[in-house]
Amino acid sequence: MKVTLVIPTLNEEQGIGPTLDAVDTAAFEARGWTWDFLIVDGDSRDRTREEAEARDARVLVEPRRGYGRAYKTGFDAADGDVLVTGDADGTYPFDQVHHYIDHLLDHDLDFVTCDRYGRLHKGAMSPKHKLGNFVLSTTLRALFRLRLRDSQSGMWIIRRSALDRIPYPELPDGMAFSQEIKIEAFRRDDVAAEEIPSELHPRIGEAVIESWRDGFGNLGALWRKRFRVKG
Ligand SMILES: Nc1nc2c(ncn2[C@@H]2O[C@H](COP(=O)(O)OP(=O)(O)O)[C@@H](O)[C@H]2O)c(=O)[nH]1
């Protein structure tokens, strides 16, 4: 079995190294898995690509802007049997992903999303972000009747054979991609999806997103998706 770690980057020269180094490749080997790192870089102006290549990552340049756009390009190019996603900023527990993959395989799941609230390390989430995430997750639960604690988590474990049943190419190019891929996976009877407890660490390096704009953007996207308004 092959695992592809798909990671979007935009000026993450400080974060990408620790992110890739955290993966417990010995645990992968012990399980007989092979792996590759697939970086989808938004034409970074810093040393992100060099740092990734130094760790034998395959680097794709996707100059079209957007977090969702990067994942669409990455999913099209990934050839692992299982895909693992996450930010290149040290926030997600890449040191634990072999356990999350075990969970997917043991429970015969297609899609696992990692709930960051399982363990929030000190300084990992500002009060503003906590409030924003609370509003977004509560709204998602109310509008879509889905049991999701953390609608904005960016760490997912996906069985590649299930990607045909998740219409990711039609999802938004921006940050709303994250909540929408969960909605699509969870509302389909032919996709076995689950949320599992995970962790969140403080960020390495500067954030690319503008919280207020992206937060309200995601909130609007939830309402539009629920009532099928194009926007
Ligand atoms: N390729 C690409 N990556 C992006 C883009 N915007 C954000 N990213 C990456 O996507 C991940 C999430 O962005 P981040 O700024 O951490 O967002 P936050 O976690 O919601 O604060 C990080 O690894 C970023 O480097 C983009 O336009 N293109």
Ligand SMILES: [Mg+2]
């Ligand atoms: Mg991040």
